[in-house]
Amino acid sequence: MFTPLEKFSNNNPESSSYRVSLTGLTLGNVRLSSRCILAPMAGITSLPFRVINRSYGCGCAFLEMINARSLSYLSRQTREMLRTDDRDRPLGIQLLGSEPRFLLKALERLKEYPFDMLDFNAGCPKKKVLARGEGADLLKEPGRLRELLRLLVRHSHVPVTVKIRSGWDSPEGLGDLVRSLEDTGISAITVHGRTAVQGFRGRVDYRAIKTVKGAVAVPVIASGDIFSAQMAKKMFDETGCDAVMVARGAWGNPWIFTQIHAVLEGSAEPALPDIEEVVGVLKEHFRSCLAFYGAARGVVRFRKFYIWYTRGFSHVRSLRSAVKYAKNESEMMDLIEQFRLTGCRQTCCKKME
Ligand SMILES: Cc1cc2nc3c(=O)[nH]c(=O)nc-3n(C[C@H](O)[C@H](O)[C@H](O)COP(=O)(O)O)c2cc1C
Secondary structure, eight states: OOOGGGGBSSSOTTSTTOOBOSSOOEETTEEOSOSEEEOOOTTTOSHHHHHHHHHTTOOEEEEEEEEHHHHHHTOHHHHHHTOOOTTSOSEEEEEEOOOHHHHHHHHHHHTTSOOSEEEEEEOOOOHHHHHTTOGGGGGGOHHHHHHHHHHHHHHOSSOEEEEEESOSSSOTTHHHHHHHHHTTTOSEEEEESSOTTTTTOSOOOHHHHHHHHHHOSSOEEEESOOOSHHHHHHHHHHHOOSEEEESGGGTTOTHHHHHHHHHHTTOOOOOOOOHHHHHHHHHHHHHHHHHHHOHHHHHHHHHHHHHHHTTTEESOHHHHHHGGGOOSHHHHHHHHHHHHHHOEEHHHHHHHO
Protein backbone atom coordinates (compact mmCIF):
# COMPACT_ATOMS: atom_id res chain seq x y z
CA MET A 1 0.00 0.00 0.00
CA PHE A 2 1.14 3.49 -0.85
CA THR A 3 1.43 6.14 1.84
CA PRO A 4 1.97 9.82 1.06
CA LEU A 5 5.21 9.99 3.02
CA GLU A 6 6.91 7.45 0.79
CA LYS A 7 6.81 9.81 -2.10
CA PHE A 8 8.54 12.68 -0.40
CA SER A 9 12.29 12.93 -0.48
CA ASN A 10 12.05 14.13 3.10
CA ASN A 11 9.15 13.81 5.48
CA ASN A 12 8.27 17.44 5.61
CA PRO A 13 6.17 18.70 2.72
CA GLU A 14 6.45 22.23 4.12
CA SER A 15 10.24 22.34 3.81
CA SER A 16 11.86 24.21 0.95
CA SER A 17 13.59 21.07 -0.26
CA TYR A 18 10.25 19.31 -0.60
CA ARG A 19 10.29 17.16 -3.67
CA VAL A 20 7.98 14.56 -5.10
CA SER A 21 9.53 11.32 -6.24
CA LEU A 22 8.14 10.68 -9.70
CA THR A 23 8.33 6.92 -9.66
CA GLY A 24 6.87 4.26 -7.43
CA LEU A 25 3.17 4.67 -8.07
CA THR A 26 1.23 1.49 -8.72
CA LEU A 27 -2.42 1.44 -9.73
CA GLY A 28 -3.65 -2.09 -9.04
CA ASN A 29 -0.87 -4.14 -10.61
CA VAL A 30 0.17 -1.42 -13.05
CA ARG A 31 3.39 0.37 -12.26
CA LEU A 32 3.66 3.89 -13.66
CA SER A 33 6.92 5.47 -14.78
CA SER A 34 5.69 8.90 -13.68
CA ARG A 35 3.09 10.55 -11.51
CA CYS A 36 2.01 12.79 -14.39
CA ILE A 37 -0.89 11.26 -16.27
CA LEU A 38 -2.62 12.39 -19.45
CA ALA A 39 -6.36 12.91 -18.87
CA PRO A 40 -9.10 11.37 -20.96
CA MET A 41 -10.47 14.06 -23.29
CA ALA A 42 -13.26 13.45 -25.79
CA GLY A 43 -12.25 14.34 -29.34
CA ILE A 44 -8.63 14.90 -28.35
CA THR A 45 -6.80 12.00 -26.70
CA SER A 46 -6.56 9.69 -29.70
CA LEU A 47 -3.39 7.71 -30.45
CA PRO A 48 -1.38 10.53 -32.18
CA PHE A 49 -1.92 12.93 -29.25
CA ARG A 50 -1.12 10.28 -26.63
CA VAL A 51 2.11 9.24 -28.34
CA ILE A 52 3.37 12.83 -28.62
CA ASN A 53 2.73 13.44 -24.92
CA ARG A 54 4.35 10.17 -23.92
CA SER A 55 7.52 11.14 -25.74
CA TYR A 56 7.79 14.11 -23.35
CA GLY A 57 7.33 12.05 -20.21
CA CYS A 58 3.65 11.44 -19.59
CA GLY A 59 3.60 8.28 -17.48
CA CYS A 60 0.20 6.90 -18.39
CA ALA A 61 -2.64 7.94 -20.66
CA PHE A 62 -6.35 7.35 -21.05
CA LEU A 63 -8.51 7.02 -24.11
CA GLU A 64 -11.41 9.41 -24.32
CA MET A 65 -14.61 8.14 -22.70
CA ILE A 66 -16.35 5.43 -24.69
CA ASN A 67 -20.01 4.72 -24.24
CA ALA A 68 -20.56 1.13 -23.12
CA ARG A 69 -23.52 0.77 -25.46
CA SER A 70 -21.54 1.81 -28.55
CA LEU A 71 -18.65 -0.36 -27.43
CA SER A 72 -20.93 -3.34 -27.26
CA TYR A 73 -21.87 -2.74 -30.94
CA LEU A 74 -18.26 -1.92 -31.88
CA SER A 75 -19.00 0.65 -34.58
CA ARG A 76 -16.26 1.85 -36.96
CA GLN A 77 -15.90 5.02 -34.91
CA THR A 78 -15.49 3.04 -31.69
CA ARG A 79 -12.91 0.75 -33.26
CA GLU A 80 -10.99 3.84 -34.31
CA MET A 81 -11.08 5.21 -30.74
CA LEU A 82 -9.67 1.91 -29.47
CA ARG A 83 -6.64 1.95 -31.77
CA THR A 84 -3.36 1.74 -29.93
CA ASP A 85 0.16 0.35 -30.41
CA ASP A 86 3.26 -0.73 -28.50
CA ARG A 87 4.41 2.83 -27.76
CA ASP A 88 1.13 3.54 -26.00
CA ARG A 89 1.44 1.79 -22.61
CA PRO A 90 0.40 1.79 -19.84
CA LEU A 91 -3.01 2.67 -21.19
CA GLY A 92 -6.40 3.13 -19.55
CA ILE A 93 -9.77 2.80 -21.23
CA GLN A 94 -12.61 4.87 -19.87
CA LEU A 95 -16.17 3.59 -19.93
CA LEU A 96 -19.29 5.68 -19.70
CA GLY A 97 -22.57 3.95 -18.94
CA SER A 98 -25.23 3.06 -16.40
CA GLU A 99 -26.79 -0.15 -17.68
CA PRO A 100 -25.17 -3.31 -16.33
CA ARG A 101 -25.92 -5.38 -19.45
CA PHE A 102 -24.09 -2.93 -21.72
CA LEU A 103 -21.20 -2.60 -19.31
CA LEU A 104 -20.82 -6.38 -19.24
CA LYS A 105 -21.03 -6.60 -23.02
CA ALA A 106 -18.43 -3.84 -23.29
CA LEU A 107 -16.08 -5.77 -20.97
CA GLU A 108 -16.50 -8.82 -23.18
CA ARG A 109 -15.54 -6.78 -26.26
CA LEU A 110 -12.55 -5.24 -24.51
CA LYS A 111 -10.95 -8.64 -23.93
CA GLU A 112 -9.64 -8.44 -27.50
CA TYR A 113 -7.87 -5.14 -26.85
CA PRO A 114 -4.56 -4.46 -25.12
CA PHE A 115 -4.98 -2.04 -22.25
CA ASP A 116 -3.94 -1.97 -18.62
CA MET A 117 -6.70 -0.24 -16.65
CA LEU A 118 -10.39 0.37 -16.85
CA ASP A 119 -11.66 3.73 -15.64
CA PHE A 120 -15.34 4.37 -15.01
CA ASN A 121 -16.63 7.84 -15.79
CA ALA A 122 -18.72 9.32 -12.97
CA GLY A 123 -17.79 12.91 -13.72
CA CYS A 124 -19.00 13.94 -17.17
CA PRO A 125 -21.47 16.85 -16.76
CA LYS A 126 -22.74 17.02 -20.37
CA LYS A 127 -26.51 17.40 -20.56
CA LYS A 128 -27.10 14.45 -22.86
CA VAL A 129 -24.93 12.20 -20.67
CA LEU A 130 -26.78 13.27 -17.51
CA ALA A 131 -30.11 12.70 -19.26
CA ARG A 132 -29.17 9.02 -19.66
CA GLY A 133 -28.34 8.75 -15.95
CA GLU A 134 -24.61 8.41 -16.79
CA GLY A 135 -21.42 10.28 -15.92
CA ALA A 136 -21.76 12.78 -13.07
CA ASP A 137 -25.45 11.95 -12.71
CA LEU A 138 -24.32 8.87 -10.80
CA LEU A 139 -22.94 11.14 -8.06
CA LYS A 140 -26.58 11.76 -7.12
CA GLU A 141 -27.10 8.03 -6.68
CA PRO A 142 -24.06 6.70 -4.83
CA GLY A 143 -25.72 3.32 -4.23
CA ARG A 144 -26.11 2.80 -7.96
CA LEU A 145 -22.56 3.97 -8.63
CA ARG A 146 -21.24 1.48 -6.08
CA GLU A 147 -23.24 -1.35 -7.67
CA LEU A 148 -21.81 -0.55 -11.11
CA LEU A 149 -18.27 -0.36 -9.76
CA ARG A 150 -18.70 -3.70 -7.96
CA LEU A 151 -19.90 -5.25 -11.20
CA LEU A 152 -16.91 -3.89 -13.12
CA VAL A 153 -14.40 -4.94 -10.46
CA ARG A 154 -15.89 -8.45 -10.43
CA HIS A 155 -15.79 -8.91 -14.20
CA SER A 156 -12.80 -6.88 -15.35
CA HIS A 157 -9.46 -8.60 -15.99
CA VAL A 158 -7.59 -5.33 -15.32
CA PRO A 159 -7.68 -2.92 -12.34
CA VAL A 160 -10.74 -0.70 -12.21
CA THR A 161 -10.54 2.99 -11.28
CA VAL A 162 -13.18 5.71 -11.10
CA LYS A 163 -13.13 9.38 -12.12
CA ILE A 164 -15.45 11.67 -10.20
CA ARG A 165 -16.17 15.37 -9.67
CA SER A 166 -15.78 16.93 -6.22
CA GLY A 167 -19.52 16.41 -5.75
CA TRP A 168 -22.76 17.04 -7.59
CA ASP A 169 -23.24 20.64 -6.46
CA SER A 170 -21.01 20.81 -3.39
CA PRO A 171 -18.19 18.78 -1.82
CA GLU A 172 -20.34 18.03 1.22
CA GLY A 173 -20.22 14.32 2.06
CA LEU A 174 -17.34 13.74 -0.37
CA GLY A 175 -15.22 11.87 2.21
CA ASP A 176 -18.04 9.39 2.95
CA LEU A 177 -18.74 8.97 -0.74
CA VAL A 178 -15.19 8.06 -1.71
CA ARG A 179 -14.78 5.75 1.29
CA SER A 180 -17.85 3.85 0.14
CA LEU A 181 -16.53 3.71 -3.43
CA GLU A 182 -13.20 2.38 -2.21
CA ASP A 183 -15.04 -0.53 -0.58
CA THR A 184 -16.04 -1.80 -4.04
CA GLY A 185 -12.45 -2.89 -4.73
CA ILE A 186 -11.37 -0.12 -7.09
CA SER A 187 -7.64 0.54 -7.44
CA ALA A 188 -7.58 4.36 -7.59
CA ILE A 189 -9.80 7.43 -7.59
CA THR A 190 -9.38 10.40 -9.88
CA VAL A 191 -11.08 13.55 -8.73
CA HIS A 192 -11.62 16.64 -10.86
CA GLY A 193 -11.83 19.34 -8.20
CA ARG A 194 -14.92 21.06 -9.52
CA THR A 195 -18.51 20.02 -8.88
CA ALA A 196 -20.63 18.67 -11.72
CA VAL A 197 -22.85 21.76 -11.55
CA GLN A 198 -19.77 23.98 -11.89
CA GLY A 199 -18.75 22.25 -15.12
CA PHE A 200 -15.47 23.98 -16.03
CA ARG A 201 -16.26 27.29 -14.31
CA GLY A 202 -14.36 28.65 -11.35
CA ARG A 203 -11.12 27.46 -9.84
CA VAL A 204 -10.23 23.95 -8.83
CA ASP A 205 -11.06 23.16 -5.18
CA TYR A 206 -7.82 21.89 -3.59
CA ARG A 207 -9.53 21.33 -0.25
CA ALA A 208 -12.03 18.90 -1.77
CA ILE A 209 -9.20 16.86 -3.33
CA LYS A 210 -7.37 16.87 0.00
CA THR A 211 -10.53 15.51 1.63
CA VAL A 212 -10.56 12.63 -0.85
CA LYS A 213 -6.89 11.91 -0.21
CA GLY A 214 -7.49 11.89 3.54
CA ALA A 215 -10.46 9.54 3.26
CA VAL A 216 -9.09 6.63 1.24
CA ALA A 217 -6.03 4.41 1.10
CA VAL A 218 -6.04 3.80 -2.66
CA PRO A 219 -4.03 6.27 -4.78
CA VAL A 220 -5.73 9.57 -5.52
CA ILE A 221 -5.14 11.25 -8.88
CA ALA A 222 -5.86 14.97 -8.89
CA SER A 223 -7.33 16.73 -11.90
CA GLY A 224 -8.03 20.39 -12.55
CA ASP A 225 -6.11 23.47 -13.64
CA ILE A 226 -2.72 21.80 -14.21
CA PHE A 227 -1.58 24.42 -16.72
CA SER A 228 2.06 24.64 -15.66
CA ALA A 229 4.72 22.87 -13.66
CA GLN A 230 4.12 25.27 -10.78
CA MET A 231 0.42 24.44 -10.76
CA ALA A 232 1.26 20.74 -10.69
CA LYS A 233 3.54 21.31 -7.72
CA LYS A 234 0.83 23.36 -6.01
CA MET A 235 -1.57 20.44 -6.51
CA PHE A 236 0.83 17.97 -4.86
CA ASP A 237 1.63 20.44 -2.05
CA GLU A 238 -1.92 21.41 -1.22
CA THR A 239 -3.70 18.08 -1.59
CA GLY A 240 -1.08 15.38 -0.88
CA CYS A 241 -2.36 13.62 -4.02
CA ASP A 242 -0.46 10.66 -5.46
CA ALA A 243 -0.46 11.79 -9.08
CA VAL A 244 -1.67 14.67 -11.22
CA MET A 245 -3.70 14.42 -14.37
CA VAL A 246 -2.95 16.95 -17.09
CA ALA A 247 -5.82 17.84 -19.42
CA ARG A 248 -6.13 21.24 -21.19
CA GLY A 249 -2.58 22.09 -20.11
CA ALA A 250 -1.27 19.57 -22.65
CA TRP A 251 -3.03 21.19 -25.61
CA GLY A 252 -0.23 22.12 -27.98
CA ASN A 253 2.14 21.71 -25.05
CA PRO A 254 3.56 18.21 -24.53
CA TRP A 255 6.56 20.00 -22.95
CA ILE A 256 4.44 20.48 -19.83
CA PHE A 257 5.37 16.92 -18.78
CA THR A 258 9.11 17.62 -18.98
CA GLN A 259 8.60 20.87 -17.11
CA ILE A 260 6.55 19.22 -14.35
CA HIS A 261 9.19 16.51 -13.94
CA ALA A 262 11.97 19.08 -13.65
CA VAL A 263 10.16 21.16 -11.05
CA LEU A 264 9.08 18.15 -8.98
CA GLU A 265 12.63 16.85 -8.97
CA GLY A 266 13.81 20.22 -7.70
CA SER A 267 15.64 21.24 -10.91
CA ALA A 268 15.21 24.49 -12.78
CA GLU A 269 12.25 24.59 -15.12
CA PRO A 270 13.49 24.02 -18.68
CA ALA A 271 13.19 26.95 -21.10
CA LEU A 272 10.25 26.97 -23.47
CA PRO A 273 11.01 25.06 -26.68
CA ASP A 274 12.32 27.18 -29.55
CA ILE A 275 10.38 27.49 -32.75
CA GLU A 276 12.35 24.74 -34.54
CA GLU A 277 11.39 22.25 -31.86
CA VAL A 278 7.74 23.35 -31.94
CA VAL A 279 7.72 23.01 -35.74
CA GLY A 280 9.30 19.55 -35.45
CA VAL A 281 6.50 18.41 -33.11
CA LEU A 282 3.83 20.08 -35.26
CA LYS A 283 5.05 18.12 -38.28
CA GLU A 284 5.32 14.85 -36.40
CA HIS A 285 1.86 15.25 -34.89
CA PHE A 286 0.37 16.22 -38.26
CA ARG A 287 1.93 13.23 -40.03
CA SER A 288 0.61 10.86 -37.40
CA CYS A 289 -2.88 12.40 -37.74
CA LEU A 290 -2.70 11.75 -41.51
CA ALA A 291 -1.65 8.16 -40.92
CA PHE A 292 -4.31 7.64 -38.25
CA TYR A 293 -7.36 9.35 -39.80
CA GLY A 294 -6.47 9.27 -43.49
CA ALA A 295 -5.62 12.34 -45.61
CA ALA A 296 -8.91 14.28 -45.60
CA ARG A 297 -9.98 13.76 -41.97
CA GLY A 298 -6.38 14.05 -40.78
CA VAL A 299 -6.17 17.65 -42.00
CA VAL A 300 -9.51 18.61 -40.45
CA ARG A 301 -8.66 16.92 -37.13
CA PHE A 302 -5.29 18.65 -37.01
CA ARG A 303 -6.61 22.23 -37.39
CA LYS A 304 -7.26 22.75 -33.67
CA PHE A 305 -3.82 21.39 -32.78
CA TYR A 306 -2.19 23.94 -35.11
CA ILE A 307 -4.05 26.69 -33.24
CA TRP A 308 -2.86 25.32 -29.89
CA TYR A 309 0.80 24.82 -30.85
CA THR A 310 1.05 28.36 -32.20
CA ARG A 311 -0.37 29.95 -29.03
CA GLY A 312 2.06 32.31 -27.33
CA PHE A 313 3.73 33.31 -30.62
CA SER A 314 3.30 36.69 -32.26
CA HIS A 315 3.01 37.50 -36.00
CA VAL A 316 0.89 34.38 -36.51
CA ARG A 317 -2.66 35.72 -36.24
CA SER A 318 -3.36 35.44 -39.97
CA LEU A 319 -1.93 31.91 -40.09
CA ARG A 320 -4.14 30.84 -37.19
CA SER A 321 -7.20 32.23 -39.00
CA ALA A 322 -6.18 30.61 -42.30
CA VAL A 323 -5.82 27.14 -40.81
CA LYS A 324 -9.58 26.57 -40.74
CA TYR A 325 -9.50 26.68 -44.57
CA ALA A 326 -6.55 24.28 -44.98
CA LYS A 327 -7.93 21.45 -47.09
CA ASN A 328 -5.07 19.10 -47.76
CA GLU A 329 -1.63 17.99 -46.64
CA SER A 330 0.33 20.51 -48.70
CA GLU A 331 -1.78 23.49 -47.50
CA MET A 332 -1.27 22.46 -43.87
CA MET A 333 2.46 21.86 -44.38
CA ASP A 334 2.69 25.28 -46.01
CA LEU A 335 1.07 26.91 -42.94
CA ILE A 336 3.52 25.07 -40.69
CA GLU A 337 6.42 26.35 -42.79
CA GLN A 338 5.08 29.91 -42.71
CA PHE A 339 4.82 29.63 -38.94
CA ARG A 340 8.49 28.59 -38.82
CA LEU A 341 9.48 31.64 -40.86
CA THR A 342 7.37 34.29 -39.15
CA GLY A 343 6.50 33.08 -35.64
CA CYS A 344 8.21 34.70 -32.70
CA ARG A 345 7.80 33.99 -29.01
CA GLN A 346 5.86 36.87 -27.48
CA THR A 347 8.43 37.18 -24.70
CA CYS A 348 11.26 37.57 -27.20
CA CYS A 349 9.35 40.29 -29.14
CA LYS A 350 8.70 42.17 -25.89
CA LYS A 351 12.41 42.03 -25.10
CA MET A 352 13.26 43.52 -28.50
CA GLU A 353 10.75 46.37 -28.20
C1 LIG B 1 -12.53 18.83 -24.38
C2 LIG B 1 -12.55 18.03 -23.11
C3 LIG B 1 -12.94 16.72 -23.15
C4 LIG B 1 -12.98 15.95 -21.98
N1 LIG B 1 -13.34 14.63 -22.06
C5 LIG B 1 -13.32 13.88 -20.93
C6 LIG B 1 -13.59 12.48 -20.99
O1 LIG B 1 -13.80 11.90 -22.07
N2 LIG B 1 -13.57 11.79 -19.82
C7 LIG B 1 -13.30 12.40 -18.62
O2 LIG B 1 -13.31 11.73 -17.58
N3 LIG B 1 -13.02 13.70 -18.55
C8 LIG B 1 -13.00 14.45 -19.66
N4 LIG B 1 -12.65 15.76 -19.59
C9 LIG B 1 -12.24 16.34 -18.28
C10 LIG B 1 -10.70 16.26 -18.13
O3 LIG B 1 -10.27 14.92 -18.11
C11 LIG B 1 -10.23 16.97 -16.86
O4 LIG B 1 -10.70 16.30 -15.72
C12 LIG B 1 -10.70 18.43 -16.81
O5 LIG B 1 -10.48 19.06 -18.05
C13 LIG B 1 -10.01 19.23 -15.70
O6 LIG B 1 -8.66 19.38 -15.96
P1 LIG B 1 -8.00 20.77 -16.52
O7 LIG B 1 -8.61 21.90 -15.70
O8 LIG B 1 -6.53 20.56 -16.25
O9 LIG B 1 -8.36 20.86 -17.96
C14 LIG B 1 -12.62 16.53 -20.74
C15 LIG B 1 -12.23 17.88 -20.71
C16 LIG B 1 -12.18 18.62 -21.87
C17 LIG B 1 -11.73 20.06 -21.80
